[in-house]
Amino acid sequence: MQLIESEEERAAFEQIYLAYRQLMFFVARRMLPCDADAEDAVQQAFVSILENLKKESRRCCPETKAFCVLVTENKAIDLLRAKKRLSQMDLEAAERGIGTPPPGDGGLADALARLPARYRQALLLRFYSGYSTRELERILGMNRGSVQKLLWRAKNALREELEKEGNTD
Amino acid sequence: MKKEDNFPFSDRELEQAAEQLGRAMLDALPEADEPPHVFSESFEKKMDALLRKERTRQAGLRWVRGVAAVLAVALILSGTWLLTDTEARADFRRWYRNAIGGDTVYRYYGAEHGEALPALEPGYLPEDYRYQKSLAETDYSMRLIYQSDEDGTFLFIVYGFMDEATEGTVTSDFATYGETVPVAGTVGDFYPGSDGGSSVLVWFDEEAGIQFSIQANRDLETIVKVAEGLRPAS
Numbered sequence: 477m478q479l480i481e482s483e484e485e486r487a488a489f490e491q492i493y494l495a496y497r498q499l500m501f502f503v504a505r506r507m508l509p510c511d512a513d514a515e516d517a518v519q520q521a522f523v524s525i526l527e528n529l530k531k532e533s534r535r536c537c538p539e540t541k542a543f544c545v546l547v548t549e550n551k552a553i554d555l556l557r558a559k560k561r562l563s564q565m566d567l568e569a570a571e572r573g574i575g576t577p578p579p580g581d582g583g584l585a586d587a588l589a590r591l592p593a594r595y596r597q598a599l600l601l602r603f604y605s606g607y608s609t610r611e612l613e614r615i616l617g618m619n620r621g622s623v624q625k626l627l628w629r630a631k632n633a634l635r636e637e638l639e640k641e642g643n644t645d
Numbered sequence: 646m647k648k649e650d651n652f653p654f655s656d657r658e659l660e661q662a663a664e665q666l667g668r669a670m671l672d673a674l675p676e677a678d679e680p681p682h683v684f685s686e687s688f689e690k691k692m693d694a695l696l697r698k699e700r701t702r703q704a705g706l707r708w709v710r711g712v713a714a715v716l717a718v719a720l721i722l723s724g725t726w727l728l729t730d731t732e733a734r735a736d737f738r739r740w741y742r743n744a745i746g747g748d749t750v751y752r753y754y755g756a757e758h759g760e761a762l763p764a765l766e767p768g769y770l771p772e773d774y775r776y777q778k779s780l781a782e783t784d785y786s787m788r789l790i791y792q793s794d795e796d797g798t799f800l801f802i803v804y805g806f807m808d809e810a811t812e813g814t815v816t817s818d819f820a821t822y823g824e825t826v827p828v829a830g831t832v833g834d835f836y837p838g839s840d841g842g843s844s845v846l847v848w849f850d851e852e853a854g855i856q857f858s859i860q861a862n863r864d865l866e867t868i869v870k871v872a873e874g875l876r877p878a879s
Contacts, residue, residue: 493692497684498681498682499675502674502675502682503674505682511682511685512685515688519688519691519692519695522692522695523695526695538667538668541671542667542670542671545670545671574670576666576669576670576673577669577670577673578666579665579666579668579669581662581665583662584654584658584659584662585661585665585666585669587662588662588663589666589669596666599659599663600663600667600670602663603659603660603662604660604664604666604667605667631652631659632652634652634654634659635652635653635654638653638654
């Protein structure tokens with residue numbers, strides 16, 4: 477388990493916390509029905525960020541910001557799924573996540589934006605944030621086999637999205 | 646460019662697409678929420694506590710890490726807070742076990758405790774073990790250390806509050822999950838040691854909100870006997 481190992485690192489974490497907590501709350505609140513749930517998601521996300529944020533990323537930058545958003549979205553989905561009774565609205569929120577606008581390349585990036593939140597998150601964490609399969613195990617709370625399966629399914633879903641749009645080579 | 650697993654895109658292409666989407670995602674989010682959300686007192690308190698406890702925990706964990714390196718300790722019980730509101734917890738389980746990369750991670754949900762951790766001692770120990778020291782790892786957990794006169798191996802008894810979701814990890818380097826066994830009127834998880842190394846037993850007193858673990862290079866029967874002999878220190 478990664479820990480805050482020095483005063484400097486702790487200060488860096490506090491800076492990230494102060495810089496992004498409003499944004500993280502906004503992300504969580506878009507998916508969760510009340511402020512208290514959204515705060516729960518933000519708290520859980522910070523614990524995960526504390527444990528998993530790469531040392532070289534412990535500063536405020538777009539990559540760290542994206543990581544904070546993705547982890548918060550992931551925790552919000554976890555909270556929705558942990559409910560004993562899921563409403564249709566919960567299911568849709570868990571499937572859609574925060575929703576990401578297509579970048580407009582008419583290809584792979586747009587197809588990626590259309591994926592269900594779980595697949596989109598996994599691919600962004602892997603290919604944008606650069607976390608390894610092993611690191612994803614801890615971030616997503618899954619074992620290695622499940623992470624590998626998730627990534628494979630996400631790629632498969634991406635291929636299907638591309639096929640729908642007739643964008644395959 | 647290499648395209649693997651019959652996908653019509655390479656990892657490099659995926660990286661480029663992910664970067665584009667990552668940027669689009671951030672661009673679509675507000676820079677600052679207007680008006681900003683005023684976080685609840687409970688949230689602020691817990692976040693403060695998280696940072697404070699992380700700071701406090703460093704010393705203990707450094708020591709534990711030192712012990713781990715020298716003594717090959719398999720079980721690290723530490724105070725990582727998951728920090729959620731107690732009421733919001735009502736829908737969730739009290740604790741769960743997760744297999745992560747071969748390690749087993751226990752996470753707990755519970756109200757913050759208001760009492761001191763009880764002082765315990767083993768009512769039974771194999772004859773060759775002698776008391777070495779007790780280490781309070783913050784006021785949330787305690788580690789009792791014993792060493793064998795005969796083979797020099799150590800026996801660790803670690804217990805601590807399950808409140809605010811303490812995290813416990815049994816690392817697969819030393820022991821892997823074996824079976825569920827009856828312990829002191831409840832059930833525990835037994836991890837036989839790898840390559841003749843120490844085994845680990847983990848169990849919980851849900852009522853008291855305390856997690857226990859024993860690690861020793863002894864068989865299941867002996868470890869369970871030690872577990873069941875735990876009593877208030879005299």
